[in-house]
Amino acid sequence: MNALDPWKLELGGTTLIEASAGTGKTHTLTTLYVRMLVERDLLPREILVVTYTEAAMAELRERVRQRIQEVIAAGEEGAKEGKEGSEVDPRLRALALEARRSAERRGGTDPLRRALREFDEAAIFTIHGFCQRTLKEHAFESGTAFDAELVPSSESLDRTLAHDLWARILEGEALPFLEWLRSGAGRRWQFEPEPLRRTLLSILGADEEMPVLPGSPPETDVPELDRRTKAVEASWERWVRSWHARGEIVKGKLLGKNDLNKSKYKNPSVWLSWIERWAEAISTAESLATVHALALPKWWEKLTPEGLESGTRKKGVVLEDEFFERCGEVLETIAALEEMRGRRALALRRRFVDEARKEARKRREERHLLYFDDLLCELRGALRPPEGDRLAEVLRGRYRFALIDEFQDTDPVQYEIFRRVWHEPDETAAGHGGLILIGDPKQAIYSFRGADVFTYLSARRDAGGRVHGLKTNWRSDAGLVRAVNALFGRVRQPFGLEGIGFDPVEARAGAEVGWSVPGRSGAGLRVLMAEREVVGAHLGQTVGKSCPLRFGRTDLMDAFARDVADLLDSGAEIDGRPIVPSDIAVLGRRNSELQRARRALEDMGIPCVDRGDADVFESREAWELASLLRAFLRPGDPALLRSALATAAHGVDASGFAEWTDASPALLALSERFAEYARIWSESGFGRAFEAWRRAEGVTERLLRFEDGERRLTNWLHLAELLRQIESER
Incomplete structure (x- = not known):
């Protein structure tokens, strides 16, 4: 290059x-x-x-x-x-x-x-924008309707289309197959309107030429499918009769003294309770078609002759009974049927794609609609x-x-x-x-x-x-550029694909390290390693190929927070001035990781602001606002008033609740103020009531006393604005 x-x-x-x-x-x-x-x-x-x-x-x-x-x-x-x-x-x-x-x-x-x-x-x-302008200005050459309406999203049309095609395609399918597809093991095919829209239509978009596998719907031998369906129903009938005849004997064998491997047969009593319920449901059902809604659990195979043999200790006596043979028969007939049903389900999904492409174009043309993907x-x-x-x-x-x-x-x-x-x-x-x-x-x-x-x-x-x-990086310090070059330059295919390699770059002239940390290396990349042996000793258990999740969520986050605290206390400088918390950014793959990192930093007394895309309704302030709203709606309820007082906005801690008894003057005065906020809400809207509460109760000043006070206040204001918008739309 x-x-x-x-x-x-x-x-x-x-x-x-x-x-x-x-x-x-x-x-x-x-x-x-x-x-x-x-x-x-x-x-x-x-x-x-x-x-x-x-x-x-x-x-x-x-x-x-x-x-x-x-x-x-x-x-x-x-x-x-x-x-x-x-x-x-x-x-x-x-x-x-x-x-x-x-x-x-x-x-x-x-x-x-x-x-x-x-x-x-x-x-x-x-x-x-380019495609839209070209189609509009060259309608004759492109064949685009002059009055076509551009609609940003096709989601509403796709939902209707998915439901219509789902009903049309399943019409005429046998009841046992439908039971299996909707409630049984066939649920993995996700043949329901919304999953079909989400997993197929949203991915395919308007590109009718995107290759789809298989190239054509696999053929289904319908008579053979019917024959195997009846075989499954017959095997379930024999299984029910066997259980009614030998259920107590089977219980004695499984729960009594035996040579089964206890690590594999930890709690067979739970299995037996399921068997009891299934046998009762099948024997009282109006139609055997209901058996196709049953998805065999993983432990079923352990009740077959082969499963019992592999689950018996060496030189032990293998449990035998007619009922176990019936369990094996059910498993075998279902397995034979599953293969054919899978091909049938795949054929239906392939048919759905073919018909959706034709029908979507037809409906768009009838309504003179164009979506963004259509433009391309x-x-x-x-x-x-x-x-x-x-x-x-x-x-x-x-x-x-x-x-x-x-x-x-x-x-x-x-x-x-x-x-x-x-x-x-x-x-x-x-x-x-x-x-x-x-x-x-x-x-x-x-x-x-x-x-x-x-x-x-x-x-x-x-x-x-x-x-x-x-070849020149104009943004980053030289140390970081060298570190990234060293990290990705170690392997031939760092991105796992031939043709996409890593070409090292150079830092701009004069881009030397602008920061210094006493007692630390000046390397541009610092890695915190968790050694398996050390982690195992810390947790008191043997650690396999990966560390337990709880270690990453707690101990590693705490170690990271201590490392940040050490950096801030070390006398480190950037361009001659001390490093402050706002100089540090924390990136994570998930919002949950960022929330844990934030808690770990706050526990160390380090202020931080969450700039992730986490939903504000999942925040602590959302829970507190819910408590406040309940107190607004029922200001005469002492318990709800105390719940509002427990929020950070009011700041009453556990030791202070002794003063807020049901008959205390302070609680009665608070009840009157909350009743007034409720009246303002009713007459002038939530926004005015919220502002009246915020000013009268000194909420802003109280929240800003916290180290993360700006974030807390921002969340309160954000939630209030969202509720005000929702209220105005109704």
């Missing part, structure tokens, strides 16, 4: 730029943009820039505008007398000079100033040859270059659109427009974001020798 200098990159053809975090991806993109304005004499509306979120689009638009202004300013600085030795980037100055010369040759406007004047027309879009697929279809040749030519003429930001998040549908219009082989690239893809290949492995790593690899093949990389 070639190291990239954005000032020297040849503009044309398909180019892939691989940019790790902090290596100046946006700076590179804006540099290429201003070069295109000047060197190719293009207008902002002739350069397509695509990114993937509204926020990223807004930021990118502003960064491009600032870059144009920066080049213009560099030219003006360079033109001033005595400024030749200034710190203005000479490359910016040279580009500004070239822009002025271009304007003089043409007798027109400087392309940079012209671009700034016409920047409102800049073609900077999200991928969906509709444009892809409109661009395919031979009918799409004209539209591809029009787009290629309108947008000479396409710059795709965050390309690692691209899926096959999106890349097919870009490739169809702007990809050109190297031998024809000179003098033409082109396609520039910028992204981080390491992030292409995150499929939950919609990324497709194989799409990225396909684009790399298309780029051929025009794959470049940004």
